[in-house]
Amino acid sequence: MNNTKYILVGIDGSAISDSLVQYAIWLAKSNGLTIKLLHIIEHSHKSEQAHHEGNLTPNIRRELLKELSDEERIESKQLIAKGKELINSAKEKVIAAGIDNVVAKLRHGTLPEAIEDLKDEIAFVMLGSKGKSHSIIDKGLGFHLEESIRATDTPVFIAQKEFTTPTKVMFAYNGSPTSKRAISMITQGNIYKESLEIHVVCVNSDIKLAESLADEAKQVLSQSNNSIITQALTGDTIEQLTTYQKQNAIDITAMGAFSHGKLHGFFFGSFTTKMIQQSDTNFLLIR
Amino acid sequence: MLYSPKSDWFGNIKGDVLAGIVVALALIPEAIAFSVIAGVDPKVGLYASFAIAVMIAFVGGRAGMISAATAATALLMVTLVKDNGLQYLLAATVLAGVLQIIAGYLNLHKFMSFVSKSVMTGFLNALAILIFMAQLPELTNVTWQVYALVAFGLAIIYLFPYVPFVGKILPSPLVNIITITLIAFYFGNESMGIRTISDMGELPDTLPIFLWPDVPFNFETLKIIMPYSISIAIVGLLESLMTANVVDELTDTESDKKRECKGQGIANIGSGLIGGMAGCAMIGQSIINIKSGGRGRLSTVVAGVFLLILVVFLSDLLKIVPMAALVAVMIMVSIGTFSWASVKELKTNPKSSSIVMIATVIVVVWTHNLAYGVFTGILIGSLFLAQRLSQFMFVRSEYDEDSDTRTYHVVGQVFFNSSEKFISYFDFKEAVDKIIINVKRSHFYDITSVAALDKVVIKLRREGADVKIIGLNKASETMMDKFAIHEDPDAIEKFMSGH
Numbered sequence: 001m002n003n004t005k006y007i008l009v010g011i012d013g014s015a016i017s018d019s020l021v022q023y024a025i026w027l028a029k030s031n032g033l034t035i036k037l038l039h040i041i042e043h044s045h046k047s048e049q050a051h052h053e054g055n056l057t058p059n060i061r062r063e064l065l066k067e068l069s070d071e072e073r074i075e076s077k078q079l080i081a082k083g084k085e086l087i088n089s090a091k092e093k094v095i096a097a098g099i100d101n102v103v104a105k106l107r108h109g110t111l112p113e114a115i116e117d118l119k120d121e122i123a124f125v126m127l128g129s130k131g132k133s134h135s136i137i138d139k140g141l142g143f144h145l146e147e148s149i150r151a152t153d154t155p156v157f158i159a160q161k162e163f164t165t166p167t168k169v170m171f172a173y174n175g176s177p178t179s180k181r182a183i184s185m186i187t188q189g190n191i192y193k194e195s196l197e198i199h200v201v202c203v204n205s206d207i208k209l210a211e212s213l214a215d216e217a218k219q220v221l222s223q224s225n226n227s228i229i230t231q232a233l234t235g236d237t238i239e240q241l242t243t244y245q246k247q248n249a250i251d252i253t254a255m256g257a258f259s260h261g262k263l264h265g266f267f268f269g270s271f272t273t274k275m276i277q278q279s280d281t282n283f284l285l286i287r
Numbered sequence: 288m289l290y291s292p293k294s295d296w297f298g299n300i301k302g303d304v305l306a307g308i309v310v311a312l313a314l315i316p317e318a319i320a321f322s323v324i325a326g327v328d329p330k331v332g333l334y335a336s337f338a339i340a341v342m343i344a345f346v347g348g349r350a351g352m353i354s355a356a357t358a359a360t361a362l363l364m365v366t367l368v369k370d371n372g373l374q375y376l377l378a379a380t381v382l383a384g385v386l387q388i389i390a391g392y393l394n395l396h397k398f399m400s401f402v403s404k405s406v407m408t409g410f411l412n413a414l415a416i417l418i419f420m421a422q423l424p425e426l427t428n429v430t431w432q433v434y435a436l437v438a439f440g441l442a443i444i445y446l447f448p449y450v451p452f453v454g455k456i457l458p459s460p461l462v463n464i465i466t467i468t469l470i471a472f473y474f475g476n477e478s479m480g481i482r483t484i485s486d487m488g489e490l491p492d493t494l495p496i497f498l499w500p501d502v503p504f505n506f507e508t509l510k511i512i513m514p515y516s517i518s519i520a521i522v523g524l525l526e527s528l529m530t531a532n533v534v535d536e537l538t539d540t541e542s543d544k545k546r547e548c549k550g551q552g553i554a555n556i557g558s559g560l561i562g563g564m565a566g567c568a569m570i571g572q573s574i575i576n577i578k579s580g581g582r583g584r585l586s587t588v589v590a591g592v593f594l595l596i597l598v599v600f601l602s603d604l605l606k607i608v609p610m611a612a613l614v615a616v617m618i619m620v621s622i623g624t625f626s627w628a629s630v631k632e633l634k635t636n637p638k639s640s641s642i643v644m645i646a647t648v649i650v651v652v653w654t655h656n657l658a659y660g661v662f663t664g665i666l667i668g669s670l671f672l673a674q675r676l677s678q679f680m681f682v683r684s685e686y687d688e689d690s691d692t693r694t695y696h697v698v699g700q701v702f703f704n705s706s707e708k709f710i711s712y713f714d715f716k717e718a719v720d721k722i723i724i725n726v727k728r729s730h731f732y733d734i735t736s737v738a739a740l741d742k743v744v745i746k747l748r749r750e751g752a753d754v755k756i757i758g759l760n761k762a763s764e765t766m767m768d769k770f771a772i773h774e775d776p777d778a779i780e781k782f783m784s785g786h
Contacts, residue, residue, distance in 0.1 A: 043539070046298075046299050046302060046580070046582055050302055050305065050306065050578075050579050050580025051448075051455070051578050051579060051580075052305060052306075052309050052455065052456055052457070052458055052579050052580075053447075053448035053454070053455065053458060053459050053578075054309040054310075054312060054313050054458025054459060054460050054461065054575055054579065055444050055445065055448065055458070055459045055460055055575075055619055055623075056571050056574065056575060056619055056620060056622065056623020056624070057445065057622075057623060058622050058623065058625070058627050059627055059628060060574055060578070060623050061533065061537075061574060061626075062628065064537060064574060064577065064578055065536065065537055068537055068538070068539075068577075069539070072539060
């Protein structure tokens with residue numbers, strides 16, 4: 001991985017942000033990448049004062065433009081001040097943990113837009129799964145999460161629980177192109193260099209096929225320094241995977257993500273989204 | 288086309304619903320007034336406004352922008368309706384929609400970059416003047432009572448918002464309509480010579496139904512409607528894209544212009560198929576929507592649906608509304624659309640900008656076609672630009688006695704307009720050994736400029752000098768390789784004999 005690229009960490013001040021920063025520290029210590037803490041100034045572009053007079057006065061365009069931009073200016077200033085506080089406190093934590101390669105930045109717009117714009121500079125994206133409005137026990141996903149994940153082709157780490165140093169990774173393997181990509185990334189140690197306990201779990205209606213997939217994955221993965229455990233299962237994929245997560249106290253679930261288009265997700269619901277919603281672990285998504 | 292982020296739809300529910308209602312109330316008088324302009328029954332404009340507003344909410348590229356039946360497009364239909372009737376208008380509307388969709392696929396929205404600020408100001412001013420002029424038939428040869436009602440209506444529109452509390456909740460154009468209607472009804476419309484909406488033609492009494500325009504499906508029909516459809520498609524897109532820019536600026540958000548072009552097309556097709564006339568985005572209404580707190584797609588749907596509910600269920604009440612009340616609303620729209628600052632700026636802006644703006648206005652008012660005005664504005668603006676670029680082109684020279692060399696340094700843009708000037712800088716009477724033409728800081732754009740350079744080189748060589756050109760940049764060089772002849776003996780022969 002190119003060293004000039006960095007880990008983009010989305011800081012939104014939600015309950016999960018603190019834990020996310022710690023995961024970022026954990027990861028950066030292993031792979032040596034720079035951490036970029038990013039807070040998005042998201043404008044509502046809504047006006048608090050609506051006028052229902054319904055009439056058009058002379059020079060209305062000018063007056064309205066002035067009024068709206070003045071109002072948004074105040075909103076922006078407040079958001080920027082708040083954002084600065086957030087990223088600076090996160091930055092201090094990173095520095096205190098002994099990492100010097102850290103930048104803190106604010107950007108206007110939305111998170112998916114920012115990821116799209118910074119595409120060429122990002123090596124890795126780390127986000128919290130819940131937006132600001134959710135508490136940590138809520139099952140909801142962040143408003144922009146799916147769009148943000150779709151906006152990048154780098155791996156995405158989704159923090160979902162309080163920080164504990166991760167040791168056990170469940171790798172959901174189904175032989176698809178994205179999951180093959182995931183395998184090679186993990187094998188090469190691009191993401192995390194130290195050794196972990198990796199549980200390769202293959203779920204298929206045909207148990208034979210699941211077993212052969214598991215073997216296939218194990219062969220490739222055993223070239224890395226990780227210890228590999230395999231498990232073939234049959235039944236409902238999400239149910240089997242989430243049960244396995246609980247039984248084995250998995251810290252991170254790694255899988256290929258959003259291989260279908262947006263339209264497919266619109267009609268059938270996305271597997272990735274459902275999986276994240278129904279799990280308690282953190283996620284490592286490979287695009 | 289149909290996919291929009293959820294926040295575009297439900298990011299601002301309360302604001303959108305309230306704003307949509309305000310907009311619907313203001314859309315009704317406008318739709319009726321524009322039907323009158325086009326010479327069709329009010330229901331044609333009302334159905335159009337419903338169809339366009341609702342459909343554009345789904346397929347448009349600019350959330351929060353209001354589209355409906357408009358003055359700009361209505362003005363283009365007058366003769367078609369007069370000569371061929373309503374069915375041809377509906378067919379022309381559908382065809383205009385098809386053309387707009389094609390324009391969308393061809394990325395024609397990119398041509399908007401040619402529309403300068405001056406042209407846009409001219410467009411808005413001309414539109415305001417046209418809307419005002421369209422009210423004149425209601426204001427000439429009428430009784431004094433009509434003038435009194437219009438004046439009173441305008442007073443309500445501008446002053447009612449200052450009334451404490453209610454002034455901020457009730458849309459003043461609506462208060463105007465209700466008050467004027469009550470006054471006129473109390474004193475008796477007919478006895479005072481006051482015309483009402485019912486004098487203008489049919490109002491909708493049912494929900495719209497799908498109808499294929501009743502025209503012969505042949506080449507003859509196409510020949511009749513095509514010119515109208517082209518005008519409508521162009522003017523509709525111009526006003527829509529300009530309005531999108533206005534809304535972009537006001538809300539500090541971005542719109543998808545390509546999608547807007549296609550969306551306008553789809554909305555017009557839909558309008559034509561339920562008996563509505565062609566329309567486009569409306570600057571005045573979009574501003575009212577933003578001012579009222581509308582931002583999302585929901586506001587447009589609410590406006591359209593609420594409008595339809597109102598007119599279908601209140602058509603008996605609408606009939607007795609005096610035209611004077613509508614005229615007051617339209618004068619308000621005209622005043623709000625006109626850029627009053629542009630009058631003041633005539634003194635301070637560069638003369639060329641003012642001329643472009645005024646020319647745009649004059650051509651529109653003269654032809655009643657906003658597209659002609661915009662093209663005129665673009666053309667004049669381009670001529671001024673060409674003139675300006677030529678002014679910045681010059682050639683200076685120096686003479687080196689030891690080598691008997693004259694070096695010419697060309698600076699600036701050499702193209703059709705500056706070629707004559709370019710040639711005039713060279714002294715062909717001076718007899719020197721060597722001549723160097725340094726074109727490093729210049730650019731040769733077209734074959735006229737290349738021919739001019741050729742002419743200079745050939746003429747100087749003819750006078751016995753050795754001519755060398757240095758510093759051709761890449762772009763100019765390709766122009767030269769393709770079209771210059773001064774290096775090709777045969778071509779030189781031909782060139783010289785031809786002149």
